[in-house]
Amino acid sequence: MTVSASVVPIKAADLKVACSSCNLRELCLPMGFSEHEMDRLDALVATRRSVRRGETLFHVGDKFEALFAVRTGFFKTRVSSEDGRDQVTGFQMAGELLGLDGISTDLHSCDAVALEDSQVCVIPYGQLESLSREFTDLQRQFHRIMSREIVRDQGVMLLLGSMRAEERLAAFLLNLTQRLQARGFSHTSLVLRMTREEIGAYLGLKLETVSRGFSKFQEDGVLQVRQRQIHVLDEAKLQQLVNGAEC
């Protein structure tokens, strides 16, 4: 696995960035752009920022100024209730956008926490708005990304509102493998970047239930689980589990 556990000594605000040469350009904001548009985007996305494992990219209440595109690494976003329970609202990997929640009130409404040492591209929001008034394709792509997030959220609501523990876990794993596959990784083998507890906080389950789920899947020959190393042995059955299939 390409675990870039490399220590990031510099705070890294001035690294040269170029969407046009980024290997995520077909997944990220510039999806399908012409060369000219890509150049303009390069001017917009001028800086990167490094975030160490365990640190937050932004907190609830922070002023919103920019969106962030994950370049390397892995994040979770989370919201909390008054009495301290948190809900993980998503896990973000390379090419995915963070910070859309902040547009609404100019303040972030969730925390974004790096689950491993990560780098993000900083997209100053005011400039994105200006540029998207000029470039239809950028405007369109940006709107699609926001809408996609809304559709994703609908899926999570369906999961949380109507699925049983094992169904949720199966859906979670399939979603991860599909996104990893889109990034050129195996769709049968993955390393979880988050703890059982974080998976539980995402799926509305306790960590013990998540753990039992993994064990059950292993017994049933659906997965091979070794700590955070997961091998999908029977993808079809995993898919059946997501729907209402009995065993």
Add this chain to the structure above:
Amino acid sequence: MTVSASVVPIKAADLKVACSSCNLRELCLPMGFSEHEMDRLDALVATRRSVRRGETLFHVGDKFEALFAVRTGFFKTRVSSEDGRDQVTGFQMAGELLGLDGISTDLHSCDAVALEDSQVCVIPYGQLESLSREFTDLQRQFHRIMSREIVRDQGVMLLLGSMRAEERLAAFLLNLTQRLQARGFSHTSLVLRMTREEIGAYLGLKLETVSRGFSKFQEDGVLQVRQRQIHVLDEAKLQQLVNGAEC
């Protein structure tokens, strides 16, 4: 295929509409616009559509062409899993926007169903995009609305993932009364537009649990419930219930 509301006797496609004279203008898309901008928006939002109670404004898979602003009436949006379980993803009232899910793939990803006879303003999406390239305020307001939807969804995830039945119900009721209050209605008295089953499908509960919740609140002197007519007797306690308060 798009049966939708085509059965409506008065197709109501040619009614004259004007955001500038709409009493929802401070809640809806044109929030805070200048007179000039309002005129341009009037040109954009040229038609209305009527939807009868029980009919759908759009279905999963319908081509996305326009957003809809609720003018009168009440809607629910819902998504369904393979095996037929549905999740209600939201309830929309006057001044709220429907259809944002469709931008992502040009196809709607949920159903929007009228819970009572309703009217919506039709906002052709292509035109909205064009106009928002010209008017910064429209662009900004539109982005805020999408972002607000994402933030709302985070709140629903928190509810579904971490709250108990009565907390969910209390949160639901408070949310409704607040939105009604913003529209000039009483915040202590409301008529539910949806069945217990629909509330349950939104909150991830069965209708019996919702019913028991109402009864419990009534016993505790928090609510007075008579069918769908609700009176909030103790708003503070309802608020406590939303947080983790033992009672």
Add this chain to the structure above:
DNA sequence: CGCGAGCTTGATGCCGATCAATGCATGTGG
């Protein structure tokens, strides 16, 4: 080596689902 964070596994209990019966309001046709 020993510590601690994270994980697994078992025992028990509770919340909400399920099953079932009844109540209540509205509507419809005789």
Add this chain to the structure above:
DNA sequence: CCACATGCATTGATCGGCATCAAGCTCGCG
């Protein structure tokens, strides 16, 4: 007007899935 059907809501009894509580276990790391 009544008889009856229908859709929605309430309430009770029971059941089951997941939370909770409680031990150990594993592995990475100082």
